[in-house]
Amino acid sequence: xEPHSLHRTFHHSHLGEExxxxxxxxxxxxxxxxxxxxxxxxxxxxxxxxxxxxxxxQGASIRRKGLxxxxxxxxLEVDVAWRDRVHAELEVGRLTEExxxxxxxxxxDARDQEHLEGLEADKEELGQQTDCLPLENQLLLQxxxxxxxxxATHRYAxxxxxxxxxxxxxxx
Numbered sequence: 001x002e003p004h005s006l007h008r009t010f011h012h013s014h015l016g017e018e019x020x021x022x023x024x025x026x027x028x029x030x031x032x033x034x035x036x037x038x039x040x041x042x043x044x045x046x047x048x049x050x051x052x053x054x055x056x057x058q059g060a061s062i063r064r065k066g067l068x069x070x071x072x073x074x075x076l077e078v079d080v081a082w083r084d085r086v087h088a089e090l091e092v093g094r095l096t097e098e099x100x101x102x103x104x105x106x107x108x109d110a111r112d113q114e115h116l117e118g119l120e121a122d123k124e125e126l127g128q129q130t131d132c133l134p135l136e137n138q139l140l141l142q143x144x145x146x147x148x149x150x151x152a153t154h155r156y157a158x159x160x161x162x163x164x165x166x167x168x169x170x171x172x
Contacts (some may be wrong), residue, residue: 101163101166109159116152116153119145
């Protein structure tokens, strides 16, 4: 190829590229101007609306009153929720104490039951041993055992009554 034809081809393609750049810039300018026009129209509408609100000032006043009412209601709900939380915490504390008291009573009852079972076993053992003793000694031993069982039963009944009385006070 000749240098002259190369220069022409380069010059021709360079002009085509500039043309595309100009068309692209024109499209961008058109988009920009459309956007500016749209924003100016929106600005005019907002200015008109602002002017109307400034004249009447009722919109802000009504909105403010509505927000104040919502705030008042929200504060009341928070107060109610706080009170409910405090009551729930107190109830949890009371129930925890009651469960602990019941657990202690259950442990006492278990110990008393073991003690009674031990006394019953002792009574049987003594009963077997008394077969060898004279009749008077047998009666004496039986009376002692009966008295021991009655004392143990009385203690168990007294503890149970005290626990029931305490529990009934806690439910009131």
